[in-house]
Amino acid sequence: MTIHRQILALIACAAALLGLLSGDRAMAQQAAGGSFDHLTTAFPLTGAHVSVDCESCHVRGRFKGTPRTCAACHNGTTASGKTVNHAPTTARCDSCHTPSAWKQVRYDHSQAVGACVGCHNGSHARGKSASHIATTASCETCHTSTLHFTAAKWNHDGVTGNCASCHNGTKARGPSRTHIVTKAACETCHTSTTTFSGAKMSHAGITTGCASCHNGTTAKGQSNTHIVTKAACETCHTST
Template sequence: ACHSTTTWRPVIRVDHIAVLGTCFSCHNGSVALGKSATHIASSNTCDDCHTTTSWAGAVFDHSAVTGSCSSCHNGTTATGKSATHISTTNTCNDCHSTATWAPVLRVDHASVIGTCQSCHNGSIALGKPPTHLPTGNVCDDCHVTTSWTSVRFDHSGVTSPCSTCHNGSTATGKTATHIVTSAQCDVCHTTVAWLPATFDHATVTGSCSSCHNGTSARGKSGGHFVTSLQCDSCHNTTAWTPIRFTHTSGSYPGDHAGNPPCLTCHTSNSQTIAWPNAAYKPDCAGCHAGDYKPGPHKKYGDTKYTVSELRNCAGSCHTYTNSTLTTIEKTRNGEHRASDGGF
């Protein structure tokens, strides 16, 4: 298997099939050539990498290596990182396979020492395209390390106002049916979802009905009281109910003020009151013609108040000393004064 029939030496060949021991039984530097001083750190099983016909042309079996990648791939024993290599640790197999350097099998971002921008700058690795929205250079604020898509957007990294991106081109903008407003998105919406929106009415430039018309925003329901008043005459901006309409202006003196039952005056579904005595509207007598005290009302001397003077209960109830009406002789009692509410 190894010797010729004419002499033991020199050995013609070594038929490794006939060798009973391990590689190291011979290749130990004494019996036969062993690992050199510059040999990479490995076990003593030569045939993990070498063939029995030649040391050269080794097929490297990384599973037999006892050190780390950089034990060999340091630029001396074996090829190391090039001068243009991205900033990483020395664990080659985080990205490369044991079969070839390129293409890179994967990039394990956990082993990358630099920032996203160190690689994703458009030179070493893909960077932000020209149409990318204005942000900082920390890619992982939005992107994951496995894919550019499936973005989870971190608005805290955005340096511009909402409308810079949410303009209908770069990102979703206001729809055609959006209410009229010049406010930025975050005045009403959160960065998690469009809905639910917390609406700040202080930024609205139109009237209530500009939005609350049943199209842009909820309008009056089918059974709503018939009125031309704006919503905020009765409702507040946080909820439709409870209704807070009170008759407290100068148009509602005495018993008219406060919160009288609606049907006391509004006998029909309208903000317009049906006058019981239409001939006297809009004076008090329009409703209170039957509430006057009977008999004539003295004005001064023997002169009596006319019906026209008495139809407005808010005045014309004093008895004066003379026709100049400058000195009051006596006043009617409290129940005659509308401000006292004692009809």
């Protein structure tokens, strides 16, 4: 009786192996006595892996030594791997990708090895907007968070445009309503990139008369002992 059972077991194993070699998974599972629980291998079949043929991983019916890491199969030969324009990273595939689909990515910046612009170029990931400040500085010079773009720590290094291209009242603080009327560039008087106060006044570019600024508020005006006159300041005061 024992010998009879052993013979039946050998026949079942042979049928299962024949099913795998012929590509008939149903035959293999039936011969093995029902569906196989893949959870017992510590590699659960989920997502896109459910529909993959057994022999795609178990070549020639070999089960022992089958790789369990993503990169071992997703190497561009056995299965699709990293594309040439993949984000440079040392992280494991499953750090970002799920078994359901490649495009369902939960990105982890912790192991990215390239500069921000390598991905944030408008193709792989969101890049500079059309209204972004003109600068040659790297993204991380100002954007120190990997969670959001807002609350950037502004740094003037690398800025290629003039002050007014940003300090226009929209992107950044611009001239106030009481600012001196002038055609001069901001940097003609404002030489500091950390404060507006302490400007080095230059009369170049002033488009209005002296009294528009020298009124006692914006700038020093007529003293109490000044000669009473209707003449413009510049009629007598020719020096700035």
